[in-house]
Amino acid sequence: MAVKAAGRAASRTRNHDGPEAKPELIQLLTPEGERIEHPDYPLELSADEIKALYRDLVLVRRIDFEAIALQRQGELGIWASLLGQEAAQVGSGRALGPRDMAFPTYREHGVAWCRGLDPAKLLELFRGVSHGGWDPKAHNFHLYTIVIGAQTLHATGYAMGIQRDGAVGEDGEAAIAYFGDGATSQGDVNEAFIWASVNNAPVVFFCQNNQWAISEPLDRQTRIPLYRRAAGFGFPGLRVDGNDVFACLAVTRKAMHAAREGQGPTLIEAYTYRMGAHTTTDDPTRYRLSAELESWKLKDPIERVKQYLIRSGMAQEDFFAEIAAEADEVGNRVRTSCLEMPDPDPLSMFDNIYADANALVADERAQLASYLSSFEQEGAR
Amino acid sequence: MTTLTLSRALNEGLRKALENDSKVLIMGEDVGKLGGVFRVTDGLQKDFGEDRVIDTPLAESGIIGTAIGLALRGYRPVCEIQFDGFVFPAFDQIVSQLAKMAYRSLGNLRLPITVRIPFGGGIGAVEHHSESPEVLFVHTAGLRVVACGDPADAYAMIQQSISCDDPVIFFEPKRRYWDKSEVDTSGGLADAPALDEARTLATGDDLTLLCYGPMVRTCVEAATAAREEGRSIEVINLRSLSPLDLPAIFASVRKTGRCVVVHEAPVTGGIGAEIAARVTQECFYSLEAPVLRVGGYSTPYPPSRIEEHYLPDLDRVLDAVDRSFAF
Numbered sequence: 001m002a003v004k005a006a007g008r009a010a011s012r013t014r015n016h017d018g019p020e021a022k023p024e025l026i027q028l029l030t031p032e033g034e035r036i037e038h039p040d041y042p043l044e045l046s047a048d049e050i051k052a053l054y055r056d057l058v059l060v061r062r063i064d065f066e067a068i069a070l071q072r073q074g075e076l077g078i079w080a081s082l083l084g085q086e087a088a089q090v091g092s093g094r095a096l097g098p099r100d101m102a103f104p105t106y107r108e109h110g111v112a113w114c115r116g117l118d119p120a121k122l123l124e125l126f127r128g129v130s131h132g133g134w135d136p137k138a139h140n141f142h143l144y145t146i147v148i149g150a151q152t153l154h155a156t157g158y159a160m161g162i163q164r165d166g167a168v169g170e171d172g173e174a175a176i177a178y179f180g181d182g183a184t185s186q187g188d189v190n191e192a193f194i195w196a197s198v199n200n201a202p203v204v205f206f207c208q209n210n211q212w213a214i215s216e217p218l219d220r221q222t223r224i225p226l227y228r229r230a231a232g233f234g235f236p237g238l239r240v241d242g243n244d245v246f247a248c249l250a251v252t253r254k255a256m257h258a259a260r261e262g263q264g265p266t267l268i269e270a271y272t273y274r275m276g277a278h279t280t281t282d283d284p285t286r287y288r289l290s291a292e293l294e295s296w297k298l299k300d301p302i303e304r305v306k307q308y309l310i311r312s313g314m315a316q317e318d319f320f321a322e323i324a325a326e327a328d329e330v331g332n333r334v335r336t337s338c339l340e341m342p343d344p345d346p347l348s349m350f351d352n353i354y355a356d357a358n359a360l361v362a363d364e365r366a367q368l369a370s371y372l373s374s375f376e377q378e379g380a381r
Numbered sequence: 382m383t384t385l386t387l388s389r390a391l392n393e394g395l396r397k398a399l400e401n402d403s404k405v406l407i408m409g410e411d412v413g414k415l416g417g418v419f420r421v422t423d424g425l426q427k428d429f430g431e432d433r434v435i436d437t438p439l440a441e442s443g444i445i446g447t448a449i450g451l452a453l454r455g456y457r458p459v460c461e462i463q464f465d466g467f468v469f470p471a472f473d474q475i476v477s478q479l480a481k482m483a484y485r486s487l488g489n490l491r492l493p494i495t496v497r498i499p500f501g502g503g504i505g506a507v508e509h510h511s512e513s514p515e516v517l518f519v520h521t522a523g524l525r526v527v528a529c530g531d532p533a534d535a536y537a538m539i540q541q542s543i544s545c546d547d548p549v550i551f552f553e554p555k556r557r558y559w560d561k562s563e564v565d566t567s568g569g570l571a572d573a574p575a576l577d578e579a580r581t582l583a584t585g586d587d588l589t590l591l592c593y594g595p596m597v598r599t600c601v602e603a604a605t606a607a608r609e610e611g612r613s614i615e616v617i618n619l620r621s622l623s624p625l626d627l628p629a630i631f632a633s634v635r636k637t638g639r640c641v642v643v644h645e646a647p648v649t650g651g652i653g654a655e656i657a658a659r660v661t662q663e664c665f666y667s668l669e670a671p672v673l674r675v676g677g678y679s680t681p682y683p684p685s686r687i688e689e690h691y692l693p694d695l696d697r698v699l700d701a702v703d704r705s706f707a708f
Binding site: 101130131133134135136137142143145152155156157160161164165175187195353354356358359 | 406438440446447448450451454456470477481482484486487491522523546624627628
């Protein structure tokens with residue numbers, strides 16, 4: 001029995017690629033804010049561009065913070081925080097062209113920001129005012145998908161549509177599918193990899209490995225680094241420092257460019273950390289050590305950009321103060337629009353189920369309308 | 382008028398749809414060179430190319446999930462699920478994604494996807510090849526669910542389903558694929574009944590027999606046999622299961638006062654149960670007898686050597702007709 005148990009432990013920790021194959025982590029900006037070069041990912045950014053990235057990071061964190069507060073105050077039913085994942089989302093989000101199409105999970109508030117979606121729209125979903133309700137075509141940003149991994153197939157199918165439209169090649173388009181480490185265990189994600197591979201579809205799979213699927217650590221999903229799975233499906237996979245906005249920008253740009261040009265899919269594993277709870281209903285103290293959280297705090301995605309801006313002399317205190325003030329302003333705006341959000345008309349539950357008139361829907365709508373008006377008549381009496 | 386098998390009528394309908402709209406795609410397992418295991422897509426890949434008639438990897442969730450993505454890009458995919466029992470790996474994509482996308486997007490998105498599913502038993506197949514899962518989709522808001530009963534239905538309904546902006550789950554009675562009848566393929570579909578309209582196949586005064594899919598032929602034969610015994614039976618091919626053509630059902634039952642619903646699916650929680658409840662509510666004072674159901678038992682689909690005891694047939698339908706008259 002003891003022998004068997006030892007054998008199992010040994011096989012679970014076995015490194016399939018040999019001891020030298022430590023996963024490479026693509027990094028362009030260290031946690032200390034030091035800029036480093038990578039031969040495959042040259043990145044030239046102006047001071048203004050870097051400051052714009054910093055602004056994105058700070059504002060999306062502020063929006064997230066405000067949403068958590070709104071949930072705590074009973075204004076949102078739930079919120080899925082992106083805390084710690086700002087660089088992965090802003091870096092990849094800013095790598096997209098206007099005609100590229102993004103397929104998010106329910107945590108891509110930073111990508112939504114980059115696509116120009118009003119943050120209040122995200123709150124509608126978490127407040128329970130709609131199931132999303134924004135026009136995905138207006139921002140090339142699909143609705144949030146809550147069933148884990150389902151959207152990876154939608155992105156792949158969309159990419160097959162791009163191919164059929166002849167929109168691959170110079171000036172081409174591509175799709176990007178967002179998902180997490182937990183989703184990589186889903187059948188749909190694996191099916192999406194297969195479809196994308198055999199069709200050479202212009203889609204980038206952007207996995208934010210935040211180390212936790214609610215309470216389950218990464219070793220419940222995989223025994224090899226996630227990016228290495230791509231090799232088995234026949235396309236490139238790579239791991240990027242998900243807390244490094246420069247690296248996320250550079251690798252996503254390159255992968256999207258390759259996809260648009262007809263070189264097929266890439267799996268990007270953005271190695272990051274979910275600094276907060278899974279959602280506002282979760283309690284991570286039940287399943288993870290605070291030491292882990294503390295060690296990731298030292299790799300904060302925003303602080304390193306700030307340090308870089310200061311060290312390089314690109315920005316001074318007034319810039320940071322200006323961004324902080326803007327963040328408060330955005331936070332207040334989000335708060336106000338949340339509080340002012342009207343509840344939908346109860347009868348609107350019957351809208352948009354079908355494209356054409358439907359007798360059953362019409363009948364039940366009339367039933368509810370009549371039931372509701374019976375109370376009004378009672379009140380009038 | 383041309384004489385076509387039901388399988389061929391579907392093929393002709395699909396061909397018309399592919400010709401009429403360059404956004405129409407066919408996708409599924411073995412739909413290309415093989416022409417589908419029932420040959421419904423025979424020759425279509427040869428004529429329309431591999432980009433429009435797509436042999437997919439063998440994964441049903443992938444078929445529906447990628448079809449959703451293609452529809453978001455402006456295409457009209459027609460997905461083939463090879464057999465009824467194989468639709469379940471795609472159930473999440475159909476129920477949680479396909480059915481709800483228009484609703485979730487407040488109408489900003491439409492998914493004009495047709496999902497073809499050969500259904501029903503009576504072909505001596507191994508398990509998972511003879512099921513009737515239609516009610517699971519009827520229970521899902523956002524989907525239209527239809528079943529063709531004869532070649533004329535098949536030819537028109539597949540085209541109407543493809544041009545419909547809602548997702549349509551399209552059930553094909555696999556044991557009737559080789560039944561033949563006259564189909565008018567010359568003109569358009571202007572004279573065809575609407576997709577959600579029931580069709581009265583035989584008029585009668587004494588009892589309403591409601592059926593769809595493979596039971597259409599069984600019920601027409603039962604009505605003919607009953608007529609020899611002096612009973613005037615009205616047979617209605619429901620065609621659309623979601624939405625149901627309730628006005629047609631109510632009008633007939635108010636006239637006849639008796640109603641029997643026939644389907645292969647288990648009667649528990651089935652279409653018959655839904656119809657019985659609605660007919661009872663709307664036609665209560667016209668009824669001479671309770672609404673009766675003839676269908677599968679509440680068992681898993683049995684092994685094929687005993688499936689004849691599970692499936693409704695002419696005699697079981699006539700037995701139910703007798704029981705209705707005995708009230």
